[in-house]
Amino acid sequence: MAGKGIRIERLRKRYGAGDTAVDALKDVNMQVAAGEVVGLIGPSGSGKSTLLKCLGAVIEPSAGRMVLGDEVIYDDGWKIGDLRTLRRDKIGFIFQAPYLIPFLDVVDNVALLPMLAGRSNTESRHLALELLEALGVAHRARGMPSQLSGGEQQRVSIARALVNRPPVILADEPTAPLDGERALGVIRILNHMARQYQTAIIVVTHDEKIIPTFKRIYHIRDGRTEEEVGQGVAFE
Amino acid sequence: MINLAGRDILHAWGKFVFTGVGLGLLIGVTLTMAGVYRGMVDDARVLLDNSAADLWVVQKDTLGPYAEPSSLYDDVYRGILGMPGVARAANVTYFTMQVRQGTRDVRTMVVGVVPGGPGEPGQPGYLVAGRRIARSHYEAVADVVTGFRLGERIQIRRDYYTVIGLTRRMVSSNGDPMVFIPLKDAQEAQFLKDNDAILQQRRRTLANPALNRPGVPGLAEAVIASQAKNPYVNAVLVQVKPGHLPQEVAERISRWKRLQVYTRAQMDAILVGKLIATSARQIGMFLVILAIVSAAIVAFIIYTLTLGKIREIAVLKLIGTKNRTIAGMILQQALGLGAIGFAVGKVAATFWAPVFPKYVLLEPGDAVLGFFAVMAICVLASLVAIRAALQVDPAEAIGG
Numbered sequence: 001m002a003g004k005g006i007r008i009e010r011l012r013k014r015y016g017a018g019d020t021a022v023d024a025l026k027d028v029n030m031q032v033a034a035g036e037v038v039g040l041i042g043p044s045g046s047g048k049s050t051l052l053k054c055l056g057a058v059i060e061p062s063a064g065r066m067v068l069g070d071e072v073i074y075d076d077g078w079k080i081g082d083l084r085t086l087r088r089d090k091i092g093f094i095f096q097a098p099y100l101i102p103f104l105d106v107v108d109n110v111a112l113l114p115m116l117a118g119r120s121n122t123e124s125r126h127l128a129l130e131l132l133e134a135l136g137v138a139h140r141a142r143g144m145p146s147q148l149s150g151g152e153q154q155r156v157s158i159a160r161a162l163v164n165r166p167p168v169i170l171a172d173e174p175t176a177p178l179d180g181e182r183a184l185g186v187i188r189i190l191n192h193m194a195r196q197y198q199t200a201i202i203v204v205t206h207d208e209k210i211i212p213t214f215k216r217i218y219h220i221r222d223g224r225t226e227e228e229v230g231q232g233v234a235f236e
Numbered sequence: 237m238i239n240l241a242g243r244d245i246l247h248a249w250g251k252f253v254f255t256g257v258g259l260g261l262l263i264g265v266t267l268t269m270a271g272v273y274r275g276m277v278d279d280a281r282v283l284l285d286n287s288a289a290d291l292w293v294v295q296k297d298t299l300g301p302y303a304e305p306s307s308l309y310d311d312v313y314r315g316i317l318g319m320p321g322v323a324r325a326a327n328v329t330y331f332t333m334q335v336r337q338g339t340r341d342v343r344t345m346v347v348g349v350v351p352g353g354p355g356e357p358g359q360p361g362y363l364v365a366g367r368r369i370a371r372s373h374y375e376a377v378a379d380v381v382t383g384f385r386l387g388e389r390i391q392i393r394r395d396y397y398t399v400i401g402l403t404r405r406m407v408s409s410n411g412d413p414m415v416f417i418p419l420k421d422a423q424e425a426q427f428l429k430d431n432d433a434i435l436q437q438r439r440r441t442l443a444n445p446a447l448n449r450p451g452v453p454g455l456a457e458a459v460i461a462s463q464a465k466n467p468y469v470n471a472v473l474v475q476v477k478p479g480h481l482p483q484e485v486a487e488r489i490s491r492w493k494r495l496q497v498y499t500r501a502q503m504d505a506i507l508v509g510k511l512i513a514t515s516a517r518q519i520g521m522f523l524v525i526l527a528i529v530s531a532a533i534v535a536f537i538i539y540t541l542t543l544g545k546i547r548e549i550a551v552l553k554l555i556g557t558k559n560r561t562i563a564g565m566i567l568q569q570a571l572g573l574g575a576i577g578f579a580v581g582k583v584a585a586t587f588w589a590p591v592f593p594k595y596v597l598l599e600p601g602d603a604v605l606g607f608f609a610v611m612a613i614c615v616l617a618s619l620v621a622i623r624a625a626l627q628v629d630p631a632e633a634i635g636g
């Protein structure tokens with residue numbers, strides 16, 4: 001199971017070189033503990049997507065350090081060898097839309113991840129069902145994604161992000177298409193799952209409805225982060 | 237691990253089946269084209285087999301009698317018969333013409349053969365009904381493809397013939413069914429155009445003062461009689477005595493007179509290598525075009541299906557799917573499409589081959605070759621889509 005969450009220090013990212021270079025991230029520092037959900041907010045063009053891609057190990061930062069669990073991922077230009085298996089085993093992703101694989105049924109959409117990690121089909125489906133159960137969508141396990149409601153699909157995508165028990169989950173505007181009640185429902189689930197599976201969850205959002213729920217918020221402006229204390233409105 | 241390609245095919249089966257059937261019909265046409273070529277080669281071999289000849293004696297410097305016109309005096313065979321190593325020799329004529337039955341005209345290859353018992357060169361080796369030509373006039377043995385039936389009367393030029401036998405798989409290299417008639421009738425039919433031509437010839441002869449002299453009664457009649465006789469045949473078919481090499485006998489005959497002699501192997505080479513060669517090249521071109529069209533269809537469909545899955549591919553990459561797995565998925569889909577197409581094509585070709593006007597010989601070896609060609613084409617065709625998929629950036633799954 002996960003452990004120490006995620007820590008990044010003095011992360012920088014420069015796109016391009018010379019006169020046209022853009023410093024999208026200038027000095028980013030974050031620390032999210034296992035079991036914690038934090039918000040990442042900032043105006044458009046401030047560097048949120050760039051940071052998410054660095055955290056998600058799809059682009060490499062130009063400098064700075066990132067530690068995931070107790071594993072160093074980046075350290076001032078050095079990076080670990082295999083980012084693909086890192087993404088598979090250590091990072092969960094939740095997107096604006098569920099982005100399920102339309103030709104796989106619900107259980108296999110989730111079970112695909114442990115399968116990719118080399119587990120047997122039976123074991124993978126067992127793990128998948130366990131999470132679908134926890135998220136209240138086990139009864140749709142044999143359905144196809146297109147047969148599910150938007151909310152059900154989003155739960156399946158959360159199950160997918162959790163199934164390999166990653167130390168960190170990155171959520172990119174997970175409530176954008178949802179109304180207030182449902183948006184809060186998703187955040188409630190994320191909080192619950194973070195505690196239950198001891199995962200650090202970073203939620204990139206614009207959504208005014210859910211910002212008050214975070215206990216801690218990282219505000220990013222012009223490529224620099226500032227930590228703020230959130231309202232941490234408790235759920236009923 | 238689950239098979240992603242298989243799941244996608246099951247999910248979008250309509251597209252795959254629809255495209256597969258279209259591709260399959262193309263493959264069916266391709267298999268049929270190959271079958272037409274095989275059929276032509278086989279027809280040629282059957283033609284040679286049924287001639288029951290070891291040697292073909294034809295006019296000097298010609299590729300006759302099937303590939304080029306050839307003309308020999310009809311008494312040449314006597315000299316050949318007397319040569320050492322020759323068991324039998326028989327005159328034969330070939331000419332293509334319309335044969336009339338009732339109100340129907342059938343394009344046929346009329347073969348003039350020496351009447352005789354089994355084993356006589358020239359006559360068809362086996363009959364499906366009736367008997368062989370025994371009399372020297374007005375009997376005919378027809379290939380069943382002509383549609384003639386036993387006892388029917390058919391008209392060749394001025395004369396009527398009774399169908400006394402039916403044979404099978406006897407067609408010319410053009411695919412025209414054969415009609416066998418006695419040699420003498422054939423010589424006459426080949427020589428005499430029709431009543432009109434005879435009357436004109438007769439009129440011209442009578443009008444010629446050199447041939448129609450009042451002082452020499454009977455001269456004009458004698459000239460007309462000689463004009464009406466045709467002393468030519470197209471070839472002499474020779475059977476070699478056991479214990480003699482056809483090659484040696486052939487050399488002896490060609491030394492004896494200015495004649496061209498072909499062995500069975502040489503005749504085979506002329507028919508397959510020269511006569512069918514143009515058709516073979518044509519069919520070869522068709523096969524190349526069909527292969528290109530099939531490749532284009534597979535490439536287009538697989539590419540379109542892949543472009544429709546760009547976001548899914550980005551997600552798959554983001555969650556750690558190997559490039560190899562994604563490439564494999566696309567490749568398997570292309571192969572799946574090819575397999576559906578091949579199955580449809582094979583079934584289609586098998587069903588429509590019998591109703592083709594030409595003999596279509598579907599050889600299992602060609603089917604195996606075709607299968608591997610289809611698979612190879614599918615592999616090639618999937619490369620574009622695979623390239624596109626491998627270029628997808630996993631970052632695309634994360635918003636901009």
Ligand SMILES: Nc1ncnc2c1ncn2[C@@H]1O[C@H](COP(=O)(O)OP(=O)(O)O)[C@@H](O)[C@H]1O
Pocket residue numbers: 015016022023024042043044045046047048049050051636
């Ligand atoms: N691939 C890129 N190449 C060059 N500049 C980029 C690229 N991606 C983003 N940027 C720039 O980096 C800055 C931060 O962008 P981004 O991370 O998308 O911010 P946000 O997601 O907060 O809107 C912007 O100025 C943007 O133009």
Ligand SMILES: [Mg+2]
Pocket residue numbers: 045048049050635636
């Ligand atoms: Mg953005």
